[in-house]
Amino acid sequence: MIRAVLYAVGLVPAAATFAMGLADRLGADPVNVFERTLGLWAIRFLILSLCVTPLRELAGINLLRYRRALGLLAFWYALFHVTVYVGLDQGFDGAVLLADITRRPFVILGMVAFLIVSVLAATSNAWSIRHLGRRWRAVHRMVYLAGLCAAVHFILSFKLLRVEPLLYAVVMAVLLLYRLLPGTVRRGRLAQR
Amino acid sequence: MSIFRYPRPPASEITPRSVWLSRRDLLATGLAGAIVPPGLMGSAPARAAPLTARSGGQSAEGLTPTPFQDVTHYNNFYEFGLEKTDPAERSGGFHPHPWTVRVDGLVAHPRTYDIDALLARPLQERLYRMRCVEAWSMVIPWIGFPLAELLKEVEPLGSAKYVAFESVVRPSEMPGQSGVLPVLEWPYVEGLRLDEALHPLTVLAVGLYGQTLPNQNGAPIRLVVPWKYGFKGAKSVVRIRLTDTRPATSWNLRAPDEYGFYANVNPEVDHPRWSQASERPIGARGGFFGAARKPTLPFNGYGEQVAALYAGMNLRRDF
Incomplete structure (x- = not known):
């Protein structure tokens, strides 16, 4: 039940921005605003999904059953973001898209992040967990690489270094570095409770 | 004095002043006024004064001005x-x-020009395309005069090869000049080769849409070079300096691999992070489906007038 609400609420930013765009309320460059908004929410949900483990280990708050929903929301936003880039922004121009995806590190980083979250979304069901067994954890550790790529992609989406993407990158870096802490440190805190 | 003829749409396609004025009023009082207290809007050009200008030429080409x-x-x-x-x-x-x-x-004759004297000159309207390096574009009815007029008055020496344009530095009035993260070196500096600066398409604009320049567009005087990316158009210019060496320019200093000195609009030379082959027209209205991307033209559509300036040059290298 709570998960259904999480999905519904999580998709509100996409729906609201889409409605504003249809009503011509997104300013002078509506496609660009929509594209950026969707990308930003993809990163936000990616960050939230990466917060679940440290929250459990450091604060004893167990949100594990919502992690899949958060990850899937990140995937949906990434999918919307890429769809707007391919369709609304570039108008399905194959030559431009091919050049973007093969030549520009900025776009390649975004695409790598998108491909990873797509694989993770596709293998997020119970059947995959059962059949992949141990390999499932290994596959889903790729989320760290997705987070790294997404954060750098966000920084590169501006002409200059900007405060906002740097803040997101710092948060992402902290969450990723946390994973490098020795297990004794992390579980030690958990055991103390 | 002869009037330089440049590609320009018929008068029937320019939004009449009364129409866009009424649209503004509607926006200001109806929509924005309902949400934002008038004192916070700060968007109305405070000292906008009407300017009269004669047409700068004519052409059958169809350009619709951006609102x-x-x-x-x-x-x-x-x-x-x-x-x-x-x-x-x-x-x-x-x-x-x-x-x-x-x-x-x-x-030969350095001079200091007062803005009131510049505003009192015979002014021309120039309806120009504006192509931003970020791959969006506008069509703007500028009012101004050819830069060549000023340059001829001060008589460049034979040794002069380049022209540098320096924008104002006023951190107390310009909040972006005192941020935490490094932005650009202030003053903002742009530059042209002397022959580019003397080209009749190059203008110093003192107004747009029939009135003096709003602060946000580079008041009271700015450079407009329609065949180059928008960042070449230095705003709020306080100094124009003729030199024998290429001036160091702001964006080129910040990222030389992304922003060249020439910065001629060129659909075949991409920005490292995005394609320059096409552009998103701004202000088409209608939300997401208001305007599709359109192809970017070499020299922003002014190739017939300016391509000769670059004869024999490798524009991929000198981008």
Whole structure:
């Protein structure tokens, strides 16, 4: 039940921005605003999904059953973001898209992040967990690489270094570095409770 | 004096002043006024005065001007902040009057021009395409005069090869000049080769849409070079200096691999992070499906007039 609400609420930013765009309320460059908004929410949900483990280990708050929903929301936003880039922004121009995806590190980083979250979304069901067994954890550790790529992609989406993407990158870096802490440190805190 | 003829749409395609004025009123009082207290809007050009200008030529080419609201509320003017909305929202405290422009360097007669004297010159309207390096574009009815007029008055010396344009530095009035993260070196400096500066398409604009320049568009005087990316158009210019060496320019200093000195609009030379083959027209209205991308033209559509300036050059290298 709570998960259904999480999905519904999580998709509100996409729906609201889409409605504003249809009503011509997104300013002078509506496609660009929509594209950026969707990308930003993809990163936000990616960050939230990466917060679940440290929250459990450091604060004893167990949100594990919502992690899949958060990850899937990140995937949906990434999918919307890429769809707007391919369709609304570039108008399905194959030559431009091919050049973007093969030549520009900025776009390649975004695409790598998108491909990873797509694989993770596709293998997020119970059947995959059962059949992949141990390999499932290994596959889903790729989320760290997705987070790294997404954060750098966000920084590169501006002409200059900007405060906002740097803040997101710092948060992402902290969450990723946390994973490098020795297990004794992390579980030690958990055991103390 | 002869009038330079440049590609220009028929008068019937230009939004009549009364129409866009009424649209503005509607926006200001109806929509924005309901949400934002009038004192906070700070977007209305404080000292806008009407300007009269004669037409700068004619052509059958069909260009539709970008609405006044977008021309004045979707700006890159980093002296006021990094967001497109910052210049309109944060330039209310800027004082473009009194103002002088110093023209010196390698010239026979260095001079300081008062803005009132410049505004009193015979002015022309130039309806130009504006192509931003970020791959969006506008069509703007500028009012101004050819830069060549000023340059001829000060008489460049034979040794003069380049012209540098320096924007004003006023951290107290320009909040973007005192940020935490490094933005650009202030003053903002742009430059042209002398022959580019003397080209009849190159103008110093003192107005747009029939009135003096709003602060957010580079009041009281700015450079407009329609065949180059928008960042070449230095705003709020205080000094024009003729030199024998290529001036160091702001964006080129920040990222030389992304922003060349020439910065001619060229659909075949991409920005490292995005394609320059096409552009998103701004202000088409109608939301997402208002305007599809359109192909970017070599020299922004002014190749017939300016391509000869670059004969024999490798424009991929000298981008």
